[in-house]
Amino acid sequence: xxxxxxxxxxxxxxxxxxxxxxxxxxxxxxxxxxxxxxxxxxxxxxxxxxxxxxxxxxxxxxxxxxxxxxxxxxxxxxxxxxxxxxxxxxxxxxxxxxxxxxxxxxxxxxxxxxxxxxxxxxxxxxxxxxxxxxxxxxxxxxxxxxxxxxxxxxxxxxxxxxxxxxxxxxxxxxxxxxxxxxxxxxxxxxxxxxxxxxxxxxxxxxxxxxxxxxxxxxxxxxxxxxxxxxxxxxxxxxxxxxxxxxxxxxxxxxxxxxxxxxxxxx
Amino acid sequence: xxxxxxxxxxxxxxxxxxxxxxxxxxxxxxxxxxxxxxxxxxxxxxxxxxxxxxxxxxxxxxxxxxxxxxxxxxxxxxxxxxxxxxxxxxxxxxxxxxxxxxxxxxxxxxxxxxxxxxxxxxxxxxxxxxxxxxxxxxxxxxxxxxxxxxxxxxxxxxxxxxxxxxxxxxxxxxxxxxxxxxxxxxxxxxxxxxxxxxxxxxxxxxxxxxxxxxxxxxxxxxxxxxxxxxxxxxxxxxxxxxxxxxxxxxxxxxxxxxxxxxxxxx
Ligand SMILES: Nc1ncnc2c1ncn2[C@@H]1O[C@H](COP(=O)(O)OP(=O)(O)OP(=O)(O)O)[C@@H](O)[C@H]1O
Ligand SMILES: [Mg+2]
Numbered sequence: 238x239x240x241x242x243x244x245x246x247x248x249x250x251x252x253x254x255x256x257x258x259x260x261x262x263x264x265x266x267x268x269x270x271x272x273x274x275x276x277x278x279x280x281x282x283x284x285x286x287x288x289x290x291x292x293x294x295x296x297x298x299x300x301x302x303x304x305x306x307x308x309x310x311x312x313x314x315x316x317x318x319x320x321x322x323x324x325x326x327x328x329x330x331x332x333x334x335x336x337x338x339x340x341x342x343x344x345x346x347x348x349x350x351x352x353x354x355x356x357x358x359x360x361x362x363x364x365x366x367x368x369x370x371x372x373x374x375x376x377x378x379x380x381x382x383x384x385x386x387x388x389x390x391x392x393x394x395x396x397x398x399x400x401x402x403x404x405x406x407x408x409x410x411x412x413x414x415x416x417x418x419x420x421x422x423x424x425x426x427x428x429x430x431x432x433x434x435x436x437x438x439x440x441x442x443x444x445x446x447x448x449x450x451x452x453x454x455x456x457x458x459x460x461x462x463x464x465x466x467x468x469x470x471x472x473x474x475x476x477x478x479x480x481x482x483x484x485x486x487x488x489x490x491x492x493x494x495x496x497x498x499x500x501x502x503x
Numbered sequence: 504x505x506x507x508x509x510x511x512x513x514x515x516x517x518x519x520x521x522x523x524x525x526x527x528x529x530x531x532x533x534x535x536x537x538x539x540x541x542x543x544x545x546x547x548x549x550x551x552x553x554x555x556x557x558x559x560x561x562x563x564x565x566x567x568x569x570x571x572x573x574x575x576x577x578x579x580x581x582x583x584x585x586x587x588x589x590x591x592x593x594x595x596x597x598x599x600x601x602x603x604x605x606x607x608x609x610x611x612x613x614x615x616x617x618x619x620x621x622x623x624x625x626x627x628x629x630x631x632x633x634x635x636x637x638x639x640x641x642x643x644x645x646x647x648x649x650x651x652x653x654x655x656x657x658x659x660x661x662x663x664x665x666x667x668x669x670x671x672x673x674x675x676x677x678x679x680x681x682x683x684x685x686x687x688x689x690x691x692x693x694x695x696x697x698x699x700x701x702x703x704x705x706x707x708x709x710x711x712x713x714x715x716x717x718x719x720x721x722x723x724x725x726x727x728x729x730x731x732x733x734x735x736x737x738x739x740x741x742x743x744x745x746x747x748x749x750x751x752x753x754x755x756x757x758x759x760x761x762x763x764x765x766x767x768x769x
Contacts, residue, residue, distance in 0.1 A: 240624070240628050243624055243627050329571065333574060334628055498577070500576050
């Protein structure tokens with residue numbers, strides 16, 4: 238365990254240095270969130286009494302603030318890590334290390350996420366005085382715990398799934414292009430553009446059971462208190478089983494991919 | 504039993520042939536053309552514990568490919584490889600802890616860290632006890648004359664200094680079998696000599712088995728007990744270095760002769 242934590246720490250300090258070089262990131266990286274908020278105020282006509290698909294205006298704004306923060310735990314980076322390592326051949330040198338590569342990558346990516354979270358949180362703190370009136374604050378201890386559970390699951394499933402996408406690089410050279418398009422689709426499926434409740438009837442019951450919903454939509458809904466405990470438990474089991482399924486898939490595709498790995502360079 | 508056994512090993516790379524011109528490029532989108540490239544052809548040899556074997560051959564002869572198969576980075580297309588009793592591609596933890604592959608500047612290290620941190624990380628990954636760790640580091644840093652540079656960021660070191668750090672990193676956990684791919688590439692005379700002296704002394708102290716590739720014949724002549732010559736992926740010579748050191752001919756001439764006669768045979 239210690240080696241993974243040490244790797245985490247090294248990576249953490251490193252990306253921290255980079256992040257603070259680009260404080261500018263803090264504002265420009267978050268502009269879209271402000272724009273989204275502005276749109277929803279327009280859509281609701283600034284009416285705080287109104288409700289759309291179960292969301293009030295303050296609920297909606299809270300939803301986007303929370304899901305934006307939580308989406309940092311979606312470890313897309315794992316996928317791009319593998320594609321670049323396969324493409325430039327440096328995967329060869331990490332294959333020789335007596336550690337579980339998938340764990341090492343997971344901890345590296347988590348540490349990048351946490352450093353990415355810092356500017357995000359700073360931003361929210363900066364604008365808080367202006368938006369606190371729009372946010373909902375009442376949240377139970379159970380819901381907080383449940384959110385944390387879902388976020389942990391999200392980090393694992395997103396790591397596994399993105400890694401699998403990254404393994405495409407074993408078969409094709411232009412895997413990153415495909416991955417960028419997938420990222421857009423997945424952003425939609427995790428409720429980053431609009432809560433999943435806004436999709437046509439029936440879609441939600443499917444989408445909430447797919448791994449992506451845990452990456453943003455579900456924990457935000459839980460924060461807002463819009464998901465019953467019963468429903469939370471039911472979905473928790475489904476998302477836990479996704480971990481098992483993705484683990485098996487991950488292992489299978491990794492093995493197949495390694496056989497095709499040609500390790501360029503040298 | 505020999506520590507390294509290579510039986511009828513071949514490696515065929517399947518390369519996607521990128522066509523010239525727009526029309527053929529369009530056609531290529533639908534019907535990919537592959538060419539097969541035999542990099543290693545029916546290779547047989549074995550190496551005994553404690554031996555240092557030089558792998559010689561012109562550019563593209565298949566030396567790096569062979570080392571990558573011996574370390575398990577590449578799957579052989581045919582044949583069987585056994586190193587320290589293991590099949591390398593299974594990448595068992597106990598196997599990985601016993602081998603080391605010095606790849607020069609192609610290894611995956613964090614350039615922002617000083618050497619000491621990299622060594623610490625390596626220590627954790629390979630479970631090296633603290634006493635052994637500090638002894639090994641100071642012993643090797645002394646031999647390679649880089650003690651004063653241990654705290655400098657890797658990216659601020661010169662090529663030769665980095666190579667020496669890489670050597671320390673690779674020998675830190677006292678591996679049983681070490682593969683070195685052009686360890687003296689681009690180094691000045693003094694550093695070349697330092698590395699040769701290091702390798703010889705290290706072998707005498709630890710009975711380490713090594714396989715070295717190099718285009719500097721002095722490296723081979725001074726460190727190796729035996730030479731294997733590869734030409735177009737095939738072994739054309741395998742014998743004691745003493746056989747090549749004759750009074751009427753220098754070592755270099757001997758090798759050149761061998762390469763020439765190997766060509767004629769075909
Ligand atoms: N990843 C790869 N994909 C396709 N072909 C490759 C790949 N790596 C090497 N080759 C080809 O296989 C042959 C052997 O390459 P290899 O790198 O083993 O040579 P080498 O003996 O190490 O040469 P050098 O002295 O230049 O390092 C070369 O002809 C090379 O073009
Ligand atoms: Mg080579």
